[in-house]
Amino acid sequence: MEARKAPRLTTADGRPIGDNQNALTAGPRGPLLIQDVQLLEQIQHFNRERIPERVVHAKGSGAYGTFTVTNDVTRYTKAAFLSEVGKQTEVFVRFSTVAGERGAADAERDVRGFAVKFYTEEGNFDLVGNNTPVFFVRDPYKFQMFIHSQKRHPKTNLRDPDMQWDFWSLCPESLHQVTILFSDRGIPASYRHMNGYGSHTYSMYNDRGELFWVKFHFKTQQGIKCLTDEEAARLIGEDRETHQRDLYEAIERGDYPRWTLYIQVMTPEQAENFRWNPFDLTKVWPHAEFPLIEVGVLELNRNPENYFAEVEQAAFKPSAFVPGIGPSPDKMLQARLMSYADAHRYRLGVNYQQLKVNRPRCPVHHYQRDGFMAQIEGSGHPNYFPNSIPGSPQDDPIYKEPAWHLGEVIVDRYDSRKDHDDYTQAGNLYRLFDEGQKDRLARAIAASLGQARLEVQKRQLGHFYRADVDYGRRVARALGFDPAAIEAELGIDASVAG
Structure with missing residues (x-):
């Protein structure tokens, strides 16, 4: 068989390189010459290879796949990617541990992140959740403090159980999640063998403008498998990358993991009269009253080619909605709508959405411009709105979200010019x-x-x-x-x- 010809080595600018092992020097013993620009490029890039790790969910694994609709849910949502049974949408999923740094062991006792990016024809929809249906706190003022308590002590630089339990003991709303964390399900055997949850309450609305409150559940088809403390300790001693290795190797051998997506649905009338706040992130909805409704099947079937580019730079945010799906009054979700996108702009740059793994698969037209690493091409329209320039992107009233009726309060987009005298x-x-x-x-x-x-x-x-x-x-x-x-x-x- 004829040997495959190796690609030509080049600089980042594309210039072919003739010698990539020997620096350019004045004589065989040096010194170096600053005109050796390919050496300078390698040094300068190496010095900048690391980016800030995520404050939470720092260590993770990811894969591509498909989501296939298996049940008609159009009575609840007009989302195009859920519009018909059999429809498929490309997805990217990132699993993670929550409290540990990038070098943490996979098999530690910790909550697991479960984030799904749906590349739909109406934009990206990110469902950013965990492997538990609840969380430790219900008020966003406590979130940053909770994460501090789970990280390292500012003096000793050690993880400190006193910090953790001090916080939990002062926040009894954490008890539900703490019970799950220290139960038999506290250490999943792998990412494939755990459920995923949107955790928050979200909204769905159909093409008639009817609004529903929903919760998302991904049920593993591989079955739930977990580790004891003793099994986890043994695994960590042998291999700190057990979850990463398991997911990668399963996909490589064609053993594609699958989850069935379900929703729970609550009407606004039911929410208004429910016996506790249905938007409380520390509580679940009883399945007997709000049964699971099947939506579709998530399958992961392709590994990334470059971990850094596709997993480390993947950016999920709860504010990435599509028409037919939106937020709810959940206070924690409301804060996350801002904080996640802001964290990505700090960590990856203002144009993080233009990176390939984050880029929508549908056409994108907006009035955002410039910033580091801007890659938009062919955007000859102006960068302000409203405008009367022919061909410029315009809003479309058919995509307006329905109003929320929260008791006597109506949440809506009110016309700021109506009933105002400007003259x-x-x-x-x-x-x-x-x-x-x-x-x-x-x-x-x-x-x-x-x-x-x-x-x-x-x-x-x-x-x-x-x-x-x-x-x-x-x-x-x-x-x-x-x-x-x-x-x-x-x-x-x-x-x-x-």
């Missing part, structure tokens, strides 16, 4: 000016406005007229328009001066 005070100010001030105002405006497009000039003239007819006429004349013609074109009733 009277501007007109009153104009009428305070003497003739010289009015003329100078009109000329100054015309000198600037005259450089805008004709349609923009006429649109703005309409506003001047609504403030004061004389105001509009002076600016129109300064722009070279016939006021009578402009008034007819704009439909201005100038029979009574302002």
Whole structure:
């Protein structure tokens, strides 16, 4: 068999390299020459290879796969990727331990992260959860403090059980999660042998605008398997990467892990009258009252080619929703909507969403620009909104979320211009000016406005007229328009001066 020809080694700029083992020196004993730019490039890049690790969920494993819809849930959501039985969507999943650093052992007693990125035709939907249906705290003020208690003592730099139990003992809402953590399910045998949960309450809404509260459950088809403390200690002594190795090798041999996705559904009326706060992250919904409804099957069937690029740089955030799925009043979720995206911008950069593993598979059009590592191409439209430039991205009312009716409070997007008078005070100010001030105002405006497009000039003239007819006429004349013609074109009733 003919040997495969090796690819040509190049610099990061693409220049072919002739010798990658010997530095350029003045004579065989040196010194080095600064013109050896390929050596400098290697040194400089090496010095910058590490990025900040995640504050939580620092160590993880990931894989690609598919999600296939197996049950019709369109009565609850209009999400396109859930629109019909049999529909498949590409996914990327990252599993993790929560408290440990990047060098932690996989088989430690800890909560496991379970984050799924659905690459849908309407954008990415990230379901960022854990292997437990609840969490330690219900108020976001306590989240940062909780994580501090699970990390290293600021003086000794050691993990400290006194810190952990001091916090838990002062926060009785943690008891549900603590009980799970120290139960037989506290140390999963592998990522394949555990369930995943969205944990929070989310919203779903259908194409009729009907709103539902939901919880997400991923049930492993491999069965639940866990480790005792003794088994975990033995495994850690032999191999600190047990979960990573198990997931990678299972996929490589074609033993693709699968989970069945279910939802629990609660109507707003049920939520309003429920006997405890249904948005409390420390509590579950009883399955007898809110049974699991099958949605589809998640299968992982492809390993990443580059761990750093595809797993370490993968960024999941609870704020990545698609039409038909949204947040809820859960206080912890509300805080996470901001904190996760902010953490990614700090750790990976403001354009982290343009990295391949995070990039949506659908077209993306927005008004965000620039920043480190910007890669947007062909975005010739302006970077402000609203605008009247032909071909610029526009919002579409069909994607507006339904209002939340939370008792007497209605959560909605209220029109900030409705019932507001934007003209009277501007007109009153104009009428305070003497003739010289009015003329100078009109000329100054015309000198600037005259450089805008004709349609923009006429649109703005309409506003001047609504403030004061004389105001509009002076600016129109300064722009070279016939006021009578402009008034007819704009439909201005100038029979009574302002």
